[in-house]
Amino acid sequence: MQKRTTIKDLSRILGVSPSTVSRALHDHPDIGKALKQKVRELATALHYYPNAMASQLRQSDNKTLALIIPEITMFFFPSVIEGITQKVREHGYQLMVLQSHENLQQEIENIKTCINLRVNGIMISLCRDTHQLDHLKEAAEMGISIVIFDKTVPNNRFPFVGIDDKNASQKAVSWLTFQGCTKLLGIFGHPHMSISNQRREGFETACMQLLPTGGAFKSVHALNQADAAHQLHALWSQFEPDGIFCMSDEVLAGVMPTLSKIADNQAKSSKVIGISDGKLPFLFHESLHFLHHDGFKIGTATAQCLLNGLQMGGKSIDVPVIIQETPIVGNRQ
Amino acid sequence: MQKRTTIKDLSRILGVSPSTVSRALHDHPDIGKALKQKVRELATALHYYPNAMASQLRQSDNKTLALIIPEITMFFFPSVIEGITQKVREHGYQLMVLQSHENLQQEIENIKTCINLRVNGIMISLCRDTHQLDHLKEAAEMGISIVIFDKTVPNNRFPFVGIDDKNASQKAVSWLTFQGCTKLLGIFGHPHMSISNQRREGFETACMQLLPTGGAFKSVHALNQADAAHQLHALWSQFEPDGIFCMSDEVLAGVMPTLSKIADNQAKSSKVIGISDGKLPFLFHESLHFLHHDGFKIGTATAQCLLNGLQMGGKSIDVPVIIQETPIVGNRQ
DNA sequence: ACACTTTCCACAATCGTTTGCGGAATCGTT
């Protein structure tokens, strides 16, 4: 890492003071037009690049927001990142993405990194083993704005962006029963995740309300995509549903191939509905409906929420933002 | 952003010099055991977090590597990021992910950000409109190590990590002909992308070599997933292939649903093979083979290549690293 | 008791920029 040209270098060569060079480069009105020109020319000629660490230190601000998520999987998060990126860039901030890999220790480490770096704000989707928010409170006390999205904990006091999980599940059940299904299977994500339980509860209460007498339902938790496939397969001999609810794209990705592998007429004709970011359902042949859990929209809303909080000097609103998922979208018209 | 406790605060309270505090926190042998203890206690009591900007400025190094990619889509890149993250973290570096959104101007901007931030190295997959590498050369001259992966330009002189595109295509054609296909369709990505053309060329030459007399082939470029679907659909009436080669997951995602939508016996029985990261093919019912273009492996190899270059003081090897894709993997056993 | 290590810590410079303040030159006005 060799020596790079600095403001001092420029100032020495031009015979002016460093402060003048700095002002010239920033188009400060105090500096004469002619001099500004010369400074700029020399700067490009000598490949001058302002040292971001130095200027950030001086201004003690780096215009950076952090995004902490469990993992950048192919499901959901790419959309979220896209939404956040767009909104964040519009407002002149840089985005830093950190992954916790579903590991609380790593999540804490990431928060520490954010504090050390003096980021302006944090958007975080909690990993499944996170149950209390001390590490976030620590960051908040350091003056960092925080917004939680998607995955949270029950008694969260930070601003939150997400969908109404229970309601979404109820809509799904409602649709299935409307289609005439009476034997429902709900497949949910990792049991440690907040949304898994929210959505399961919504599913179960809806089933109890909406299923006709003689109907039945069952709900299972899958640890991941492969486990969803495995559980569905293992369960089929005992419980053969005519309606299946998949709480996420990951579950759906496990379910669909398995479903078509089960050489059973019932399997072919059983209705499936999911909560989805809206990409995956279109890949399958089978008619497939889903509740649109729009990652992009959640991303922009989360970023917007954080930016609002920043403008209000950290005193952000405490009311959760609930994104309305689009009622029901069929992927075949 | 209120005032945070600094090393000076600690030193003032303890009645020692800032340098002593710094050394104590770094477990420097010059500092007495008792004092170290007191410093550390006060530090945690006062929620002291070292200001990363300050220390990075002083040491003029920030242990950060940048990853610049066109876009974080659901295809391929999540795996790549995973591989890179793992390798990079092992070596104590931070990773910064930047997206160019297939926009050269944005790519240049990202490089500039990297220079300003004084990152140690850059891993980049070029966006499709990038044809010359002046912006990368600029960064290289500033002492930043660079590795290009996946998407590159013809006459690249930087270290490169990727697969042998032509060879992969040839293997695909070879498999299709071995299956008895004689009328092949190759569907490729955006025509501006290097890999699109490499893979198409490989496809075409292989077709000419391997197809029996009477055989035929055709290759088309799709701008994106939806366009792949559309083109396949539009083309079907004129050219009805019995073997289809999809050069990427994105293309595959466009092709498969369309294929099953085409109510034609031929469509059901036509063989499909793709180059894939290895997740998507397992989602489909149809028997589907693919050449494993392993994103994770490419990620680790890219990061390793960059780290090697860093250790050798920026004088990195100039020989491209070619990852051998796993020959042919069937997704149903 | 003397010289000689160790042990432990302070001083001050430094990384590269930014910025409040002050001041010299130039200009315009009466």
Added chain:
DNA sequence: AACGATTCCGCAAACGATTGTGGAAAGTGT
């Protein structure tokens, strides 16, 4: 010609941490 207003720029102190050097106190050996 005198005087206030512009215009344009330098001085020096920050931002918060790291580090080479120097040196006082304490311990060791003879």
